[in-house]
Amino acid sequence: MKSNSPTTSQIDTQINHLACPDCDLIQAIPPLKNKQVAYCLRCHASLLKHQKNSLDRSLAFAITGLILFIIANLFPLLSLKALGLTQEGTLLSTSLALFNTDQILLSILILLTTIIFPATTLLGTIYILIQVKTNRINAYTAPIFRFLRSTDAWGMLEIMMLAILVTLVKLGDIADVIIGTSLYAFCLLIIALSLLSYSLNPHDVWNKLRAKNGCSL
Amino acid sequence: MTTARKVGLVSCHFCQTLSKLPDTDDNINTTLRCPCCQSYLHSRLPNSLSRTWALLIAAMILYIPANTFPIMTFVYLGEGQSDTILSGVIHLYAEGLWPLALLIFIASIFIPILKLFTLLGLLLSVHFKSHWRPKDRTVIYRMTEFVGRWSMVDVFVIALLVALVQFGNNATVTPGFGALAFAAVVILTMFAAHTFDPRLIWDTIDNNGK
Numbered sequence: 143m144k145s146n147s148p149t150t151s152q153i154d155t156q157i158n159h160l161a162c163p164d165c166d167l168i169q170a171i172p173p174l175k176n177k178q179v180a181y182c183l184r185c186h187a188s189l190l191k192h193q194k195n196s197l198d199r200s201l202a203f204a205i206t207g208l209i210l211f212i213i214a215n216l217f218p219l220l221s222l223k224a225l226g227l228t229q230e231g232t233l234l235s236t237s238l239a240l241f242n243t244d245q246i247l248l249s250i251l252i253l254l255t256t257i258i259f260p261a262t263t264l265l266g267t268i269y270i271l272i273q274v275k276t277n278r279i280n281a282y283t284a285p286i287f288r289f290l291r292s293t294d295a296w297g298m299l300e301i302m303m304l305a306i307l308v309t310l311v312k313l314g315d316i317a318d319v320i321i322g323t324s325l326y327a328f329c330l331l332i333i334a335l336s337l338l339s340y341s342l343n344p345h346d347v348w349n350k351l352r353a354k355n356g357c358s359l
Numbered sequence: 360m361t362t363a364r365k366v367g368l369v370s371c372h373f374c375q376t377l378s379k380l381p382d383t384d385d386n387i388n389t390t391l392r393c394p395c396c397q398s399y400l401h402s403r404l405p406n407s408l409s410r411t412w413a414l415l416i417a418a419m420i421l422y423i424p425a426n427t428f429p430i431m432t433f434v435y436l437g438e439g440q441s442d443t444i445l446s447g448v449i450h451l452y453a454e455g456l457w458p459l460a461l462l463i464f465i466a467s468i469f470i471p472i473l474k475l476f477t478l479l480g481l482l483l484s485v486h487f488k489s490h491w492r493p494k495d496r497t498v499i500y501r502m503t504e505f506v507g508r509w510s511m512v513d514v515f516v517i518a519l520l521v522a523l524v525q526f527g528n529n530a531t532v533t534p535g536f537g538a539l540a541f542a543a544v545v546i547l548t549m550f551a552a553h554t555f556d557p558r559l560i561w562d563t564i565d566n567n568g569k
């Protein structure tokens with residue numbers, strides 16, 4: 143077996159067969175070079191991409207993101223100075239303030255989209271990538287990764303960033319708005335998260351799982 | 360040029376592994392699991408059209424209170440001022456903050472309306488087995504799915520204002536029912552876009568072509 147195992151060049155010339163997720167057309171994908179993306183011939187959906195060191199880079203961005211996420215939650219993002227009083231705002235206090243005004247559903251929505259989903263995305267991605275890197279894939283790897291993929295759209299920190307900018311301009315006229323320490327960490331966190339979603343190629347994780355479970359494309 | 364369904368294959372929604380469909384007629388009712396990632400396999404999303412219709416109609420109904428009820432009330436030194444989505448945009452424009460007014464207009468009025476109508480259009484086009492520009496319809500679908508979540512920005516602004524403007528009896532901001540209804544519209548349309556299966560657009564073309 144060992145003498146017959148495919149060499150790297152043979153693996154590279156393998157042709158993948160994929161069905162387009164948007165139009166179901168079966169297509170043969172030739173081996174891709176670094177930074178190449180395969181698009182569907184018929185509906186132009188992106189089918190497959192190849193990125194060098196996708197998993198290593200993603201792990202680095204996810205760990206950076208987690209550290210920044212903790213810092214961003216520790217200190218106030220914004221403070222408002224008016225009428226001799228100062229009011230501080232963090233991600234958690236935003237959710238709590240809504241809870242106190244009896245808008246429990248909105249409060250849960252903010253809590254999920256700005257704290258719980260981003261936190262699970264970061265922690266889950268780190269966990270999965272470490273498992274894949276150390277070859278410790280177990281029965282929970284696939285369900286956790288599926289959960290992460292399907293909740294990806296519900297982490298809305300970048301939308302929160304835009305909302306913070308809008309609030310800054312809106313309140314700037316009527317009161318003194320002080321930018322908190324955490325806002326810098328928050329800006330960097332948004333960058334880390336976008337780099338993470340750009341660098342993470344889910345296909346690389348699925349390939350490892352396929353190899354483990356003996357499936358092929 | 361052939362589709363996975365025509366050659367008896369089904370593609371996994373998550374990991375894109377192709378599996379063979381069993382040779383039974385009631386493929387819809389049998390539960391298949393992906394051998395690679397254990398997720399449920401569906402050749403097409405189950406009840407895609409009726410689920411999308413239900414979510415879309417619910418969103419359309421909630422769109423009315425979202426625009427007629429105030430999204431927030433700003434009380435300053437005993438004087439209260441309630442704003443709906445539209446009056447909020449008009450106020451921003453009147454205060455000279457037109458870039459902000461434009462941003463909120465796009466995120467809170469333009470995108471939700473566009474999204475409701477594109478989903479309606481897509482559903483109707485599948486129902487009436489339209490052959491009109493399938494590629495463009497798929498691209499429109501992908502854009503709808505991508506852009507929808509940004510409508511949430513207004514809800515987040517309200518949340519931040521509520522958290523920051525808390526000065527006892529002097530100045531407070533309280534969220535209104537409109538904010539909740541609007542958040543529900545955004546969430547429901549996000550789910551509606553998610554349950555719509557764009558492969559249905561292509562099925563009409565594939566079934567009539569040959």
